Every structure is written in C-alpha cells, then in structure tokens.
Amino acid sequence: MGYEPHGKHLIAGDWVSSQNTFTSQPVTGEGQSFSEGGADEVDRAVRAAEEAFATYGWTSREERAAFLEAISEEIDARGDDITRLGCAETGLPEARLQGERGRTTGQLRLFASHIRDGAYLDRRHDAALPDRQPLPRSDLKMVQRPIGPVAVFGASNFPLAFSTAGGDTASALAAGCPVVVKGHPAHPATGEIVADAIAAAIARCGMPAGIFSLIQGSSHDLGGSLVRHPLINAVGFTGSLGAGRALFDLCAARPVPIPFFGELGSVNPVFVMPRALAQRGAELGAAWAGSLTMGVGQFCTNPGIVVATEGAGLDAFIKAATDALEAAGESVMLTDGIADAFRRGVAEVGSASGVQELLKSTCDHRNAAPAVYKVDAESWLANAVLAEEVFGPLGILxxxxxxxxxxxxxxxxxGQLTATLQMDDADTDIARPFVPVLERKAGRVLVNGFPTGVEVADAMVHGGPYPASTNFGATSVGTLAIRRFLRPVCYQNMPDALLPGDLNSN
Known part of the structure; x- marks a missing residue:
C-alpha cells in the first residue's frame, strides 16, 4: 500500500502529536489532519538540537559525509511514495517530482564529496616566530567552524529541493549544524515522508537524534517562535518578500541578532540586444515563453521582464511568444494562496498607466493561464509596481x-537573482556597458540562455542584492551554501590535543 502519513511532528527522534491541527489542501484526494506546532514543540526541538550540537559539531567530515549519503539513499528508497504524495499535494507532474528528487539526493551526495575534500574549511596557519623583533608572534591557526542549531523554512514551490532535506538543510548538516525545519503547509505529507528518511539515516549512522526535527504548522506564530528562540543561530528561508522581510526583521530585533539567509524575490530581467533581436526574434520569443511557463511560472528565476527595442524583430518575438503562451493554456498552481496572489498581480499590472495587454490571463480557482503585457521604458521607469515580482506566468515586455x-x-x-543578455557576436560592443551594471544587480549573469533551472554546482550563485536575498554575499544553491553556517575561529598557541580534528587532518 505504501507510506501513509500519520500527521505528526518529528522531534529529536520521536513522532509526536499536538493538540491543535490543520487540514492539508491537496490538489487530488481528501485533505488530512496534521499537527499544528507551537512554542512548546519549538522549544523541545531546539533544546534537543543544542544538546546534539555538542557531539555533532565535532564529528569528522567523513562521518558527516556518510550521513548525507545515507539520507540520499533513504530518500531514494521512498521514491515512489514521495512522488505519489508530492503529486497529490502540489499538482506537479510525476516527471517534475522525480527530477526534483534527483536534484535533492544529488546535492546531498555533492555536499558529501565537497566536505570530504576539506578545501571549504579555508584552513590557515601562521607559525610562531619566537625570535621576531621587536615582539614575537604566537602560533595562529584558523579554520571554519559550525555555528550551532539552524532553523529552516520549507518552500512552497519546491517540496523537495528547497524544503525538508533541501539545500538549506543539506548545507547546514554538512557544516556540522543541527537543523529544525518548519514544514510548509502546502505539502505536509511530502515533508513527513522525507523526515522519515532522515530519521532512518540518523539511526543507520548512529547520529544524535536531536540533529534533525520537523515541526509541521500553518501559522505565522510558529515561524516567529522558531526564529526568536535564543538557541537558534541562523535561519534559511525561501519564499515571498513579505514573509521573508517579516522574519528578517524578527532576527534583527532579537537581543542577540542572527543572520537570516532569505531568498525572497526577483523579476530576472532579460535584455535582448539589437542584432540578436533582428536575427532571432521569433526563436527567442518562443524560448522565453517556455521559460516563463516552466512550473506554471512558480520558479524564483522566472524571467518576468524582457527589455528590447521596437521593430520587426520585436514584432516577431511577440508573435512567437504569445502564440506559444496561448497554446500553453491553464495549469494548476501550487496553492490557493499563490493563485489568489497571481490574480491580484495580474490585475495590478493590467491596470497600470501605459500598459498594453497582449495576452489576457485567466485564473479560475487554482488554475492559471499566462498573461503578457507591453509598456514603454519611460512608463515602466515611472511605476515601481511594474518592477515587482508576480509569482506565476506573467511577463512584461x-x-x-x-x-x-x-x-x-x-x-x-x-537586486535580482539573475539577469540575462541575449546577444550575437555583433552585439558585443553594445552589450559591454551592461556587464558592470548587471553584475552589481544580480548574483548570476547569463548570456544566451534563460534562467529557469539552477545547476547545483561549485560555481553556482543563487542569491543577489536585496530584495533578491537578504545576504548578498551568500548563495542558497551550490557548495558555497555550506559557508553560510560556518564562522572562522582562530586558535592561538593551542595544543594539538585540543584543536578541532579538521586542523589535524588533511
């Protein structure tokens, strides 16, 4: 029959219920009751995480790497059930869930390989100079060390890759930090089965039970209790600008402020250079339509803005794009709340001064079809609303x-997550002045591609200046994400017997 959710939290190895509950809202099938966590569950989970950190923070890189690989294996062992539950809750197709599971397990294995290598620790050693004049120098050794328990918020649009065992959780665990996850109420059954996989990996590897907890819940109070807990040392978040900014402010207002690594929002502009537009207008329009509708536009890298000059090339771009988008029709969105927000965004953009409707959207309950608008640059620059993210398949030319x-x-x-230049070789001189501008605006600058699809790799940056993210020096995707949950510590004249193992190993 497969895995059947029980609706409980996982707190330090125990499945526990709460008195209050909420009901899930799957796309198919009946809703199910899940425990609604609160301050008591948060306190229990975070205290267990702090206790476990005394052991887990001093594990070897090999032990943690084996643990990450065990999580990957346990997730794959539940693959069919994860796909079944995820499809029912989100409406995402099977191929998308299977691909996202592969990305999730792949990044766990990548992080395992990365920490085994050890280069991420940035180890440094300044040997003692006892005879230096006028003053001697002490022996100095530096290494990156884990910061302690981390809170992670599951994302609505990626039930696997950015949620329970997603990038924030994987990078914190790789760093040596226990994790307390607030599950997203859009896919609680998917979150529960992935937590079950992590619990199995903890048992297999003999890790402290407190290094991972999942607390389910639909209330803002739960998230507030988690980020305010004095034993939480950092927060990882992927979601809306409004919710992220509220949590960021809570982190900053604590008696001891903590870093909030929030990936919040982006319109991911595409600048089409003149020769490329003239030569490939129709081709680019069709490709943009495909990127705009990928995942029903519910990717944080959705290319919502295209900037180009008027002319025959743009006419060809518009025709190809609108034909493709019209043919795409309606698709189901992830949640009722996202669909409602998309409707409001479409109405706001459509009623703005100077905006021309090219393709009218429909959004019936949880189903949405693309919308495309056109506006001149002067009007766009005069109305800040047009530069704000609308989460869904809405594009502005x-x-x-x-x-x-x-x-x-x-x-x-x-600030943006991405910025794209579409160009031919003949556009090089025109494109050159854009590069120093766009690299200050975005964490990833692309040429002749579209930004949907974020590679999990060493060189990837998924972040950018605010409001794309709240920490422009960090990434939430790729191996550099591990560095968010480390801090440098210098050991002066420390005996080898007292040093962290990473300073006495290769």
Whole structure:
C-alpha cells in the first residue's frame, strides 16, 4: 500500500502529536489532519538540537559525509511514495517530482564529496616566530567552524529541493549544524515522508537524534517562535518578500541578532540586444515563453521582464511568444494562496498607466493561464509596481528607444537573482556597458540562455542584492551554501590535543 502519513511532528527522534491541527489542501484526494506546532514543540526541538550540537559539531567530515549519503539513499528508497504524495499535494507532474528528487539526493551526495575534500574549511596557519623583533608572534591557526542549531523554512514551490532535506538543510548538516525545519503547509505529507528518511539515516549512522526535527504548522506564530528562540543561530528561508522581510526583521530585533539567509524575490530581467533581436526574434520569443511557463511560472528565476527595442524583430518575438503562451493554456498552481496572489498581480499590472495587454490571463480557482503585457521604458521607469515580482506566468515586455534607454532600465533595477543578455557576436560592443551594471544587480549573469533551472554546482550563485536575498554575499544553491553556517575561529598557541580534528587532518 505504501507510506501513509500519520500527521505528526518529528522531534529529536520521536513522532509526536499536538493538540491543535490543520487540514492539508491537496490538489487530488481528501485533505488530512496534521499537527499544528507551537512554542512548546519549538522549544523541545531546539533544546534537543543544542544538546546534539555538542557531539555533532565535532564529528569528522567523513562521518558527516556518510550521513548525507545515507539520507540520499533513504530518500531514494521512498521514491515512489514521495512522488505519489508530492503529486497529490502540489499538482506537479510525476516527471517534475522525480527530477526534483534527483536534484535533492544529488546535492546531498555533492555536499558529501565537497566536505570530504576539506578545501571549504579555508584552513590557515601562521607559525610562531619566537625570535621576531621587536615582539614575537604566537602560533595562529584558523579554520571554519559550525555555528550551532539552524532553523529552516520549507518552500512552497519546491517540496523537495528547497524544503525538508533541501539545500538549506543539506548545507547546514554538512557544516556540522543541527537543523529544525518548519514544514510548509502546502505539502505536509511530502515533508513527513522525507523526515522519515532522515530519521532512518540518523539511526543507520548512529547520529544524535536531536540533529534533525520537523515541526509541521500553518501559522505565522510558529515561524516567529522558531526564529526568536535564543538557541537558534541562523535561519534559511525561501519564499515571498513579505514573509521573508517579516522574519528578517524578527532576527534583527532579537537581543542577540542572527543572520537570516532569505531568498525572497526577483523579476530576472532579460535584455535582448539589437542584432540578436533582428536575427532571432521569433526563436527567442518562443524560448522565453517556455521559460516563463516552466512550473506554471512558480520558479524564483522566472524571467518576468524582457527589455528590447521596437521593430520587426520585436514584432516577431511577440508573435512567437504569445502564440506559444496561448497554446500553453491553464495549469494548476501550487496553492490557493499563490493563485489568489497571481490574480491580484495580474490585475495590478493590467491596470497600470501605459500598459498594453497582449495576452489576457485567466485564473479560475487554482488554475492559471499566462498573461503578457507591453509598456514603454519611460512608463515602466515611472511605476515601481511594474518592477515587482508576480509569482506565476506573467511577463512584461519593456520597449526602449535604443540601447541607452535599455541601460537606464538596467540601472534602475533592484537586486535580482539573475539577469540575462541575449546577444550575437555583433552585439558585443553594445552589450559591454551592461556587464558592470548587471553584475552589481544580480548574483548570476547569463548570456544566451534563460534562467529557469539552477545547476547545483561549485560555481553556482543563487542569491543577489536585496530584495533578491537578504545576504548578498551568500548563495542558497551550490557548495558555497555550506559557508553560510560556518564562522572562522582562530586558535592561538593551542595544543594539538585540543584543536578541532579538521586542523589535524588533511
């Protein structure tokens, strides 16, 4: 029959219920009752995490790598059930859930390999200089050390890769930090079965039970209790700008502020250079439509803004894009709340001054079809609302008088996750001034591609200046994500017997 959810929290190895409950809202099948966590569950989980940190924070890299690989294996062992539950809760197709599971397990294995290598520790040694004049120098050794218990918030749009065992959890565990996850109420059954996999890996590897807990819940109070707990040392979050900013402010207002690594929102602008537009307008329009509708536009890297100059090339771009988007039709969105927000965003953009509707969207209950609008650069620059993310398949074409005005649009942007240049070789001189502008605006700058799809790799950056993320020096994807949950510690004249193992090993 397969795995059947029981609706409980996992707290330090125990499955426990709460008196209060909420009911899930799957796309298919009946809703199920899940325990609603609160301050008591948070306190129990975080205290267990702090106790476990005394052991887990001093485990070897090999022990943690084997643990990450065990989680990967346990997730794959539950693969069919994860797909079944995830599809029912989110409406995502089987192939998407299977691919996302592969990404989740793949990043666990990648992080295991990365920490085995040890280069991420940035180990440094300044040997003692006892005879130096006028003053001797002590022996100094530095290494990156884990910071302690980390709170992670599951994301609505990625039930696996950015949720229970996703990038934030995997990178914190790789660093040596226990994790307390607040599960997302959009997919609590999926969160529960993944937590079951992590619990099995903990038992297999003999790890302290307190290094992982999952607390289910739908209330804002639960999230507030978690980030305010004095034993939490950092927070990982992927979600909306409003919710993320509220949690960021709570972290900053604590008696001891903590870092909030929030990935919040982005319109991911695409700048189409003149020669590329003239030569490949139709091809680019069709490709943009495919990127805009991937996952029903519910990717944080969705390319919501295209900036180009008027002319025959843009006409071809628009026709190809609108034909493809119209053919795409309606698709189910992840939650009722996301669908409601998409409807509001479409209405706000459509009613803005100077905006021309090219393709009218429909959004019936939880189903949505794409919407496309056109506006000149002057009107776009005059209305900040048009530069705000609308989560879903909504695109705005911003028309400029020439490359100079396109550059004005680039300079006006707030922080982005990505920025894209579509160009041919003949556009190189025109494109050159965009690079120093866009690299200050975005964490990832692309040429001749579209940003949907984030590779889990050493060089990847998934972050950017605010409001794309709350910490522009960090990434939530790729091996550099592990560094978020480490801090440098210098040991002066420390006997080898007292040093962390990583300073006495290769």
């Amino acid at each position: 911003v028309t400029a008088s020439g490359p100079g005005q396109m550059l004005d649009v680039a300079r006006s942007l707030q």
